Amino acid sequence: MSEHNTNQGSAVRHRHRTEGPQKHVIAFIFSIVLTLIAFAAVAAGGVNASFTIILLVVMAVLQVLVQLGYWMHLKDKGHMIPILFMAFGFFVAGTAVITALYWVWW
Amino acid sequence: MAHAHSVKRHTGLMDWLTTVDHKKIGILYLIAGALFFGIGGIEALMIRWQLIKPMNDFVSAQTFNELITMHGTTMIFLGVMPLIFALMNAVVPLQIGARDVAFPFLNSLGFWTFLFGGILLNISWMMGGAPDAGWTAYTPLSTTAYSGTHGVDFYTVGLQIAGLGTLIGGINFLATVITMRAPGMTFMRMPMFTWTAFITSAIILFAFPAITVGLVLLSFDRILGANFFEVSNGGNPVLWQHIFWIFGHPEVYILILPAFGVISDVIPTFARKRLFGYSSMVFATILIAFLGFMVWAHHMFTTGMGPVANALFSISTMLIAVPTGIKIFNWLFTLWGGQIRFTSANLYASGFIPTFVMGGVTGVMLASAPADYQFHDTYFVVAHFHYVIVGGLVLGLFSGLHYWWPKMFGRVLDEKLGKIGFWFFIIGFHLTFFVQHFLGLMGMQRRIFTYLPGQGFDTLNLVSTVGALMMGVGVLVFLLNVVVTTRRPADAPNDPWEDGRTLEWSIPSPPPEYNFKQTPLVRGLDAYWKEKMAGHTEMTPAEPVGPIHMPSASILPFVMSVGIFVAGLGFMYHQYLVVGLGLIVTFVCMAIRSLYDDHGWHIDPEETTEKGVKA
Amino acid sequence: MSAPHAEQVTSALPHEPEKATLEGRNKVLAFWLFLGGESVLFGTLFATFLALREQIADGPSADELFKLPTVAAATFILLVSSLTSVFAIQAMHKGNRKSLSLWLIVTVILGLGFLGLEIYEFAEYVNHEKFGMTTSAFSSAFYTLVGFHGAHVLFGVVWISLLIGQLAKKGLTVVTAPKIYVSAMYWHFIDVVWVFIFTVVYLLGKVG
Numbered sequence: 001m002s003e004h005n006t007n008q009g010s011a012v013r014h015r016h017r018t019e020g021p022q023k024h025v026i027a028f029i030f031s032i033v034l035t036l037i038a039f040a041a042v043a044a045g046g047v048n049a050s051f052t053i054i055l056l057v058v059m060a061v062l063q064v065l066v067q068l069g070y071w072m073h074l075k076d077k078g079h080m081i082p083i084l085f086m087a088f089g090f091f092v093a094g095t096a097v098i099t100a101l102y103w104v105w106w
Numbered sequence: 107m108a109h110a111h112s113v114k115r116h117t118g119l120m121d122w123l124t125t126v127d128h129k130k131i132g133i134l135y136l137i138a139g140a141l142f143f144g145i146g147g148i149e150a151l152m153i154r155w156q157l158i159k160p161m162n163d164f165v166s167a168q169t170f171n172e173l174i175t176m177h178g179t180t181m182i183f184l185g186v187m188p189l190i191f192a193l194m195n196a197v198v199p200l201q202i203g204a205r206d207v208a209f210p211f212l213n214s215l216g217f218w219t220f221l222f223g224g225i226l227l228n229i230s231w232m233m234g235g236a237p238d239a240g241w242t243a244y245t246p247l248s249t250t251a252y253s254g255t256h257g258v259d260f261y262t263v264g265l266q267i268a269g270l271g272t273l274i275g276g277i278n279f280l281a282t283v284i285t286m287r288a289p290g291m292t293f294m295r296m297p298m299f300t301w302t303a304f305i306t307s308a309i310i311l312f313a314f315p316a317i318t319v320g321l322v323l324l325s326f327d328r329i330l331g332a333n334f335f336e337v338s339n340g341g342n343p344v345l346w347q348h349i350f351w352i353f354g355h356p357e358v359y360i361l362i363l364p365a366f367g368v369i370s371d372v373i374p375t376f377a378r379k380r381l382f383g384y385s386s387m388v389f390a391t392i393l394i395a396f397l398g399f400m401v402w403a404h405h406m407f408t409t410g411m412g413p414v415a416n417a418l419f420s421i422s423t424m425l426i427a428v429p430t431g432i433k434i435f436n437w438l439f440t441l442w443g444g445q446i447r448f449t450s451a452n453l454y455a456s457g458f459i460p461t462f463v464m465g466g467v468t469g470v471m472l473a474s475a476p477a478d479y480q481f482h483d484t485y486f487v488v489a490h491f492h493y494v495i496v497g498g499l500v501l502g503l504f505s506g507l508h509y510w511w512p513k514m515f516g517r518v519l520d521e522k523l524g525k526i527g528f529w530f531f532i533i534g535f536h537l538t539f540f541v542q543h544f545l546g547l548m549g550m551q552r553r554i555f556t557y558l559p560g561q562g563f564d565t566l567n568l569v570s571t572v573g574a575l576m577m578g579v580g581v582l583v584f585l586l587n588v589v590v591t592t593r594r595p596a597d598a599p600n601d602p603w604e605d606g607r608t609l610e611w612s613i614p615s616p617p618p619e620y621n622f623k624q625t626p627l628v629r630g631l632d633a634y635w636k637e638k639m640a641g642h643t644e645m646t647p648a649e650p651v652g653p654i655h656m657p658s659a660s661i662l663p664f665v666m667s668v669g670i671f672v673a674g675l676g677f678m679y680h681q682y683l684v685v686g687l688g689l690i691v692t693f694v695c696m697a698i699r700s701l702y703d704d705h706g707w708h709i710d711p712e713e714t715t716e717k718g719v720k721a
Numbered sequence: 722m723s724a725p726h727a728e729q730v731t732s733a734l735p736h737e738p739e740k741a742t743l744e745g746r747n748k749v750l751a752f753w754l755f756l757g758g759e760s761v762l763f764g765t766l767f768a769t770f771l772a773l774r775e776q777i778a779d780g781p782s783a784d785e786l787f788k789l790p791t792v793a794a795a796t797f798i799l800l801v802s803s804l805t806s807v808f809a810i811q812a813m814h815k816g817n818r819k820s821l822s823l824w825l826i827v828t829v830i831l832g833l834g835f836l837g838l839e840i841y842e843f844a845e846y847v848n849h850e851k852f853g854m855t856t857s858a859f860s861s862a863f864y865t866l867v868g869f870h871g872a873h874v875l876f877g878v879v880w881i882s883l884l885i886g887q888l889a890k891k892g893l894t895v896v897t898a899p900k901i902y903v904s905a906m907y908w909h910f911i912d913v914v915w916v917f918i919f920t921v922v923y924l925l926g927k928v929g
Contacts, residue, residue, distance in 0.1 A: 024804065038924055040778065085757035281754065
């Protein structure tokens with residue numbers, strides 16, 4: 001972070017300027033495509049239901065990874081602790097969801 | 107040197123209402139926790155008095171239900187949790203060589219929100235009856251059909267508010283440990299109490315949101331007529347049990363880990379040896395926290411989840427005995443060959459080890475699902491969890507309070523009274539709860555307000571009640587000790603135990619407002635001990651003497667908590683105008699906090715040198 | 722340890738002003754921790770919904786109720802608002818206060834649009850479909866989950882609006898920058914939750 005204040009840092013800063021928006025627009029288009037696939041799969045109907053469910057979940061997970069990784073900068077370095085805590089949060093959330101699916105009704 | 111901003115320094119009551127100093131907030135937590143601990147203790151004594159003989163009519167069945175519910179809820183959420191936060195506030199910043207916590211304002215907000223949540227829960231006694239569905243509030247017992255008073259509403263709303271405070275406190279301590287450590291204080295050089303405080307805060311962060319949701323669902327069912335647990339409209343009561351225990355089981359590790367930390371700091375000090383197996387202690391702490399999230403359904407073996415789920419949760423529960431066993435052996439090996447001094451703090455720590463092992467052993471017995479069908483809902487379970495919570499956590503808390511009292515108040519607690527209190531408490535404890543194992547095995551159910559004579563329960567119940575009274579005497583002796591000590595001069599030296607190993611013993615007792623005049627440089631585990639062994643009397647500073655930036659005091663956290671309290675009360679009675687009013691107060695305070703920057707103030711170097719000498 | 726005062730550093734704002742001070746770094750870190758907790762909060766709400774989504778009692782089912790075009794519109798609005806919020810942070814990193822304010826305003830407007838759609842949807846259900854909080858376990862779970870998300874959006878809209886005001890008054894400093902950065906994190910997280918809501922609640926509701 002402090003490197004940006006040095007002369008050397010201006011190059012880094014410049015690269016940020018040119019690279020930034022493109023990268024995020026690509027991430028955005030990717031998100032839109034994932035969303036469209038999900039909606040289209042449901043709107044089309046007739047497709048095997050369990051296949052559709054798996055597809056929907058995969059699309060959702062991919063999109064969340066894009067959001068967390070690119071837009072919330074989790075893929076940048078220095079994010080070890082946030083990644084750890086987010087991952088464990090998702091892990092606990094996942095146990096709750098699995099519980100709801102398998103151990104509430106029988 | 108002129109101050110950049112003139113600051114108004116409050117005195118008296120205003121000082122306590124507005125303080126953002128973690129040491130003072132620690133004392134506030136201690137007072138509030140002790141108050142609720144006392145209330146919960148009186149409830150416990152009333153329960154035991156009712157059960158002293160068969161067919162007793164000291165209290166009615168309804169009152170008994172309210173007493174057991176409030177005893178459990180008060181002790182866990184409002185008694186021991188704030189006492190843990192009291193120690194964390196008093197000690198953790200000092201142990202990592204920090205001038206302050208990461209978020210002094212949030213620290214204060216966490217305390218006041220907790221306090222008002224606790225008050226809301228407890229005024230239920232005076233407002234038409236306390237909650238009566240057990241501390242677990244199982245549905246449908248806790249739905250309006252079976253609990254018609256506002257009691258359970260006080261439970262849901264009160265715990266919601268108190269839980270919010272706890273969550274805020276937890277995030278503050280996580281951030282404090284991650285970012286505020288002194289130079290050289292790496293994670294693997296942190297004292298064990300700081301480690302356990304850190305891990306406990308992490309469990310708070312991941313467990314409390316689950317109960318937040320659970321309480322929202324239950325209050326929506328009760329107040330807004332939702333159908334989460336209403337079977338006739340498709341709801342499912344087992345869902346509540348899952349959500350409650352997804353929170354509830356990690357909660358017991360939230361409670362016990364700080365006690366492990368206290369013991370791990372007290373024993374090396376009084377054995378004059380470094381902690382045996384420090385890295386394995388850290389590893390075991392993390393492993394316990396991790397496994398703690400995967401065992402909750404062992405509370406539900408008898409709901410009928412089926413053999414696969416029961417087997418899975420049996421195994422994961424038994425696995426926890428492994429890291430816990432590592433800890434027990436490490437403490438024993440630390441004591442082994444040490445120059446042990448049995449001060450009150452160390453007596454409590456030494457009493458902790460065998461007592462907690464007994465609770466752990468019954469835990470493994472309960473983890474066996476087929477056996478649990480026999481133990482479930484009997485006094486065996488009551489005996490088990492009191493062995494781990496009282497025999498574990500409360501002994502740990504008393505140990506910690508005796509150990510750090512001089513650091514908090516500048517006075518060493520009276521050793522003689524401390525020891526008398528210890529013997530009353532621990533003998534009373536074993537009298538109360540050891541016999542309950544057998545009561546349970548003989549078939550006495552928990553949560554039953556009386557029993558018939560001639561079942562072999564009479565004598566053991568009498569013994570149990572006598573033990574409870576002895577524990578009460580032990581607590582009273584501790585209070586007497588506090589009063590006696592407070593009347594003495596505050597003359598505790600920096601390192602009253604003379605063998606202090608960690609950073610808090612390198613600064614005055616109590617520490618000045620800014621803790622460290624110069625941030626210390628940490629050169630290893632047991633930082634202060636290391637300097638002592640190198641022949642130094644104080645820490646090597648990591649920075650020159652300079653002005654110290656301090657956060658400003660603020661009344662906003664108090665007002666925000668009042669706002670939430672009012673909103674909660676309004677919600678219970680369907681007064682949505684009051685809800686709006688309370689929330690507006692809270693949100694306006696949030697906006698004020700955001701709009702007006704807190705520049706804080708500075709303490710000049712001349713001031714610190716002067717204070718540092720005499721404080 | 723003591724942070725430099727805001728006034729002293731405004732002249733030369735670093736590239737990532739949100740991480741220039743200890744206070745700023747603490748704020749960003751603690752907000753990540755908070756989001757970890759929020760994940761559990763929403764995870765438990767999703768678990769509740771998944772457990773109860775077929776328990777429709779005498780009320781309408783998900784398939785009868787949901788209309789994909791409305792959901793698609795709401796999803797698109799929130800996705801775009803996530804992008805505008807990214808642009809806002811990029812403007813902040815360039816030190817361009819005007820562009821930052823502009824993108825924040827666009828984000829708020831999109832957030833309001835999303836809220837409007839949601840309120841319209843809820844009103845339709847309550848008034849025309851006889852689908853209220855008390856109808857069935859499914860309806861309770863639906864309104865609680867989606868309503869919790871909506872309340873988060875509302876809070877975000879108010880919060881960001883307040884920050885736009887502060888930005889105008891105080892300018893872009895090392896004090897205001899962390900607040901804006903953190904609000905953007907919050908906004909993205911709301912979008913993350915919505916991705917799961919449109920998948921689990923609406924699309925899976927249609928699939929059955």
